[in-house]
Amino acid sequence: MNILVLPGDGIGPEVCNETVSTLELLAKKKGVELTFRDDHAGGAAIDHYQDPMPDSVITKAKASDAVLLGAVGGEKWDHLTGAMRPESGLLKIRKELGVFANLRPVAVSESLADASPLRPEAIAGTDMLVVRELTGGIYFGEPRGRSGEPGNEEAFSTMRYTTAEIERVARVAFTWAKRRGNRVCSVDKANVLVVSQLWRDVVNTLHKREFPEVELSHMYVDNAAMQLVVRPSQFDVILTGNLFGDILSDAAATLGGSLGLLPSASVGGPVGLFEPVHGSAPDIAGKGIANPVAMLLSAAMMMEELQHPEIAAAIRAGVDSALNQGLRTADLHREGKTTRVSTREMADAVREAALSAL
Numbered sequence: 001m002n003i004l005v006l007p008g009d010g011i012g013p014e015v016c017n018e019t020v021s022t023l024e025l026l027a028k029k030k031g032v033e034l035t036f037r038d039d040h041a042g043g044a045a046i047d048h049y050q051d052p053m054p055d056s057v058i059t060k061a062k063a064s065d066a067v068l069l070g071a072v073g074g075e076k077w078d079h080l081t082g083a084m085r086p087e088s089g090l091l092k093i094r095k096e097l098g099v100f101a102n103l104r105p106v107a108v109s110e111s112l113a114d115a116s117p118l119r120p121e122a123i124a125g126t127d128m129l130v131v132r133e134l135t136g137g138i139y140f141g142e143p144r145g146r147s148g149e150p151g152n153e154e155a156f157s158t159m160r161y162t163t164a165e166i167e168r169v170a171r172v173a174f175t176w177a178k179r180r181g182n183r184v185c186s187v188d189k190a191n192v193l194v195v196s197q198l199w200r201d202v203v204n205t206l207h208k209r210e211f212p213e214v215e216l217s218h219m220y221v222d223n224a225a226m227q228l229v230v231r232p233s234q235f236d237v238i239l240t241g242n243l244f245g246d247i248l249s250d251a252a253a254t255l256g257g258s259l260g261l262l263p264s265a266s267v268g269g270p271v272g273l274f275e276p277v278h279g280s281a282p283d284i285a286g287k288g289i290a291n292p293v294a295m296l297l298s299a300a301m302m303m304e305e306l307q308h309p310e311i312a313a314a315i316r317a318g319v320d321s322a323l324n325q326g327l328r329t330a331d332l333h334r335e336g337k338t339t340r341v342s343t344r345e346m347a348d349a350v351r352e353a354a355l356s357a358l
């Protein structure tokens with residue numbers, strides 16, 4: 001099994017290193033052969049190749065079984081524009097790998113309920129999966145442009161979806177719902193946007209044709225934003241487009257108290273991309289205090305996809321055990337209530353418990 005590791009920038013390399021050594025340890029115990037190859041992405045690739053995602057890295061990614069990515073971006077590259085921005089590299093690899101569905105699970109365990117910005121009784125029972133369309137919509141839609149003189153400019157982007165694009169991501173959402181709570185809530189803005197009206201029609205048709213046994217509901221995105229913070233436990237699978245999914249999944253991410261807990265998987269093509277939801281966190285980079293859990297859980301999703309659910313389960317058990325022992329990195333630490341640990345110490349605790357769970 002060949003894994004391409006793209007640590008990226010900021011805390012990316014810190015959390016990637018811990019994750020790769022965890023995977024190596026668990027794979028060795030299980031007799032699974034994992035080969036890791038490293039390359040640059042984002043700002044690191046701009047420095048090294050003058051390109052945030054050169055074609056050589058894309059070729060390596062396509063020849064791998066999965067790609068593990070840390071995070072990209074940072075102040076150093078903020079002055080760059082267009083295709084030279086670190087984030088453009090991310091958009092490019094997602095597009096090139098054809099990973100059109102982004103899966104973001106958000107489950108708030110009992111031991112973390114008090115870290116949530118919501119009251120414990122409001123957050124209790126939250127266990128949702130946000131399925132976001134990733135390669136279409138307004139982030140890619142043409143035409144787009146900016147014209148005119150300073151002070152009198154005009155700019156526009158286009159939100160565009162085809163039936164095929166909506167169907168394939170909806171199919172992913174329905175399929176995952178069947179493995180979970182059997183409910184899909186499709187989020188759109190069909191009261192205003194024509195593109196959302198097509199979205200809703202296509203989801204309804206697919207539901208009737210292929211997944212009548214799954215419970216389907218629809219919600220406008222403004223209401224969904226509200227419901228996410230009022231009663232998040234009502235959701236099982238949320239299906240939505242690229243722009244709405246970007247915003248809602250970050251809102252959902254904060255429910256657990258830290259971005260540092262949230263994994264993601266981007267699937268749909270032959271090679272999946274597994275990365276934490278958080279960015280490169282330049283404010284804490286290099287301090288050894290980043291939370292490695294999001295990256296570790298992303299690796300668990302990868303091992304599941306690579307048909308090694310026992311390794312995935314061991315990583316999850318390791319994370320649960322570390323959290324239940326009261327260990328917390330700085331982002332989640334509560335003075336007098338939890339034990340503050342470094343990135344390395346947190347990963348060590350996960351590794352130890354994961355190994356004994358395997």
Ligand code: NAD
Binds near residue numbers: 259260275277278289
């Ligand atoms: P961010 O996710 O990097 O950080 C937001 C806040 O959360 C910061 O206070 C940070 O310290 C904290 N945080 C994030 N991950 C953490 C972790 N694992 N442990 C502890 N705390 C953590 O978002 P931002 O500050 O808006 O962006 C910083 C840079 O990252 C920018 O250049 C942005 O473009 C980029 N970015 C990249 C990705 C990606 O690579 N997928 C996603 C979002 C932002």
